Amino acid sequence: MSLACTLNGPLNLSVEQLALQEPGPGQVRLRLGAGGICGSDLHYYQHGRAGIFAIRAPFVPGHEASGVVDAVGEGVTKVQTGQKVAVNPAHPCGVCPACRAGRSNLCEKMVFLGSAAIFPHIPGFFREHFVMQEAQLTAIDEDVSLGEIACAEPLSVGLHAVRRAGAILGATVLVTGAGTIGCMSVIAARLAGAGRVIACDPSERARAMALTVGADEALPDASAWKGRVDVALEAAGHPAALASCLAAVRRGGRVVQVGTLPPEIPFPANDIMSRELDYVGAFRADIEFDWAVQAIRSRRADVRPLISAQLPISQSKAAFDLALDRGRSTKVQLVPG
Secondary structure (H helix, E strand, O other): OEEEEEEEEOOEEEEEEEOOOOOOOOEEEEEEEEEEOOHHHHHHHHHOEEOOEEOOOOEOOOOEEEEEEEEEOOOOOOOOOOOEEEEOOEEOOOOOHHHHOOOHHHOOOOEEOOEOOOOOOEOOOOEOEEEEEHHHEEEEOOOOOHHHHOOHHHHHHHHHHHHHOOOOOOOEEEEEOOOHHHHHHHHHHHHOOOOEEEEEOOOHHHHHHHHHOOOOEEEOOOHHHOOOEEEEEEOOOOHHHHHHHHHHEEEEEEEEEOOOOOOOOOOOHHHHHHOOOEEEEOOOOOOHHHHHHHHHHOOOOOOHHHEEEEEEHHHHHHHHHHHHOOOOOOEEEEEOO
C-alpha cells in the first residue's frame, strides 16, 4: 500500500492508503523523493479551483516532484532501480497543431498530472509511490538533493515566462510577487542576462528571499520605477500587482502575466494601445523543463534557499497550512512518511 494526500473539495483534505501499482511496458514506478506544494495546489485547497480548472471529483494533487526509481517495466533503458530522477508532469500528445508548432505546453490533449484541467482528473504526485512513462523522467547522478530536483517544474515556469518576455540581455526587469514563482522568475531573468532585476512584494520575508536568489532590489511597491522598466513579470496573481506592472513598463515595453488572476478585473486597454505595450501570457512550460533540470543539477540555479520545510504525507494538512503562511514559508514540500 502507498500513502496519498487526496483533495475532496475546498478545505477538505484526507490521507488515504492506495494500492501499489505495477509498472507496465515502458513505465517506471517511483517512490516520491519530494513533492512541492504549488500556488495552484493551494487554490484547489482553498477554493476548489485554480483559475478556470475546478475540482469535479476527489483527486491527488501535486505536479512538482522528484523520485527514486522503485521498479521498472519491460523495455525501460533510461533509468535504473535506486536512481534519482526529475519528473516532468506534462505529457503532451505530440501531434496537435500546438505540439507541431513547438508549443507543447498548449497541447490540445495535454495530460498534466495533479491538475483538474481534464476529467477524470489525473492523479498527481502527493503519494508515496506512482507510475510514470519513462519518457517523462530524467536521471540525476549529480550530488543534488531530491528537494532541489523537485524544484525543476517551478523553475521551468520562471524560465518560460522569461522566454515569453523576449530578449532581455541587459534589460531592466521587474518581478511582482516574490513567492516561489516570482523568485524562480528572478533566477531565470538572471540566467537570461538581465541587467537589473527588481522584485516587488509587500512581505518583508518574501523581499529578503528575492534578494537571496539574485534580485538587485526588493521593494514593497514599484512606484519608484514608474515608466522605467523594459519588462515586467506579474507573478503574484493579484490585480494590484498587474497594475504595478502596467505602470512600471516604459513606452513600448512588455508585460508577461504568469500569475493566475481573478476571472474579471479592470483592464487599461487604451493605455496599452497608446503606449504600445506588449501584453502576453505565460502558461506552464515546454522545453524549459529540461533547461531547469540542467540548471539545477549544475547549481547554476541554486534553489536551496527557497525550500522552507519538508513534511511527511501523513501531515499533509499541516503542510498545506504552512504553505499558505507566507510569513513563514516559500516552498513547502511533502515527502514519504
